Amino acid sequence: MCRWLAYFGTPRVIEDLVYKRDHSLTAQARHSSEAKLGVHGDGGGLGWYSHQDEPGLYRNPGPAWSDPNLHELSRHITSHIFFAHVRASTGAPNIFVNCHPFRYGKWLFMHNGQIGNFSSLKRDLEKLLDDECYDSIQGGTDSELLFHLLISNGMNDCPKVALRKTIRQVENLRAEKGIKEAFRVTFAISNGEKLWALRWSSDTKAPSLYQTIDNGSVLIVSEPLDKETEIWNEILPNSLLSFSIGNDGEIEEELEPFL
Numbered sequence: 001m002c003r004w005l006a007y008f009g010t011p012r013v014i015e016d017l018v019y020k021r022d023h024s025l026t027a028q029a030r031h032s033s034e035a036k037l038g039v040h041g042d043g044g045g046l047g048w049y050s051h052q053d054e055p056g057l058y059r060n061p062g063p064a065w066s067d068p069n070l071h072e073l074s075r076h077i078t079s080h081i082f083f084a085h086v087r088a089s090t091g092a093p094n095i096f097v098n099c100h101p102f103r104y105g106k107w108l109f110m111h112n113g114q115i116g117n118f119s120s121l122k123r124d125l126e127k128l129l130d131d132e133c134y135d136s137i138q139g140g141t142d143s144e145l146l147f148h149l150l151i152s153n154g155m156n157d158c159p160k161v162a163l164r165k166t167i168r169q170v171e172n173l174r175a176e177k178g179i180k181e182a183f184r185v186t187f188a189i190s191n192g193e194k195l196w197a198l199r200w201s202s203d204t205k206a207p208s209l210y211q212t213i214d215n216g217s218v219l220i221v222s223e224p225l226d227k228e229t230e231i232w233n234e235i236l237p238n239s240l241l242s243f244s245i246g247n248d249g250e251i252e253e254e255l256e257p258f259l
Helices: 017-022 023-030 069-075 118-126 131-136 142-152 159-178
Strands: 002-013 042-050 056-060 076-086 103-104 108-116 181-189 195-199 210-214 217-221 237-243 251-257
Touching: 002 023, 002 069, 002 181, 002 195, 017 069, 023 076, 042 069, 056 069, 056 217, 076 108, 076 181, 103 142, 108 118, 108 210, 118 142, 118 159, 131 142, 142 159, 142 181, 159 181, 159 195, 159 237, 181 210, 195 217, 217 237, 217 251
Parallel strands: none
Antiparallel strands: 002 076, 002 217, 042 056, 042 076, 103 108, 108 181, 181 195, 195 237, 210 217, 237 251
């Protein structure tokens, strides 16, 4: 399992959220309070949008709390949309290409959760990928495969349709093979203009996910960063959130049930 945060709004320096809060993301990497695993030392990464056509990306397979490059980048990068992630492997090797976030063109994606008995489904899921997405996969995680399924299923045309189609594909295969282990996800996805966040599970144990408005901007997190000074709202299981900037310059939020 993993811990992550996604930020959308007024440009800000990444360091505050990744390092400086009482329960910052790097603090969660050492001691999580709401994850199955307390320590998340199998990698860390950042993804951010700037003036370039595609998002920036940094990933390292070592523990995030002892990565000086991660800290240095977070101190100097200012962005209006950024992702940060710390990983606890559920089976895939602890190597660079298995670390989050993942990038494909203009898209950023990160994930917490897992496909139960993924090894029994991997080959069939790979057959659902288009050729370009199949060739783009570098690692062996269910996360990266889910991301490329989303792209193959029309993420560029309609993210909501792609999300529902992808989840149904996995669920149909699980049913066909009689797999009982749960399929659980939280996703963060962005194209540099909007942010989508999904909390979903095939059982009643969806991974934790919260949101707050922080100085007029949206922050989505696996766990609250500061329980004493922030007002955190739990995102209900089986919910899809989307955020965009309205004509008045304010953030618009849309919440809908998922599946």
